[in-house]
Amino acid sequence: MNGDFDKDRGGRGGRGAGGSDKGGDKGGPRRTFFRRRRVCKFCVEKIDYIGYRDVKLLAPFIPERGKIQPRRISGVCATHQRALQSAIKRARQLALIPYVTD
């Protein structure tokens, strides 16, 4: 919760700084090239309940192969990854989502 808030503020500060030194316009804020800001989709969009029936919500976290996308790639926070994991597993049982695709 707290970390989320800080991140948000940090991001806005960064962008503000990018706007003020307008000299190098093309480059923009240089930092963003090196490290993309980690954002949890569910925290940002304030989604509290990750339901197994909502295939549209789950789909972005299931790459082609049908595996659950790891947190280090999707940037989802630990709490939501746990909820997401169980939702995906339930959806699989109901054949809403494949276990494997090849």
Place this chain on the structure above:
Amino acid sequence: MSNVRQYELVYIVPPDTTEEQLAEVHQQVATVVERFGATIERTENWGRRKLAYEISRQREGVYVLEVINGPAAMTAELDRRLRVLDAVIRHLIIRVDEEISVAERAKANRKAAMAARRTRRGLPPEPTEDERRRREGDDDDLEGGLESGFRAGGDR
């Protein structure tokens, strides 16, 4: 009272199931539910859907969702019955009351935190209509021209 819990039951029947057969399955569920003094809160028929993988040589299925308020002992019996029924190719019973209350608590907590932050800054606890509209405008900027939106605000 405390032992009444909310469950979601989803079952899948083959697409060639007749209306009567489907009604019969529903009736079977309803009798079990009644026997335990539970109630079916609502029933949703999602209709025909493609299955993500083959289940008993079916590629499609008709999904039915039942939201049931009842005791825990009921789920075991429901599960047993549904496994025996040939018309049901797949079913899943999930307890949802806890997850929903957790989600509601999170929502309430966030709302309270926002209200506290706002009052500390001397604002009314609820965002006004005007602010909300401006916030939505910000969101649009984030989707599209992220930099330009912010710069336009910052320079002036």
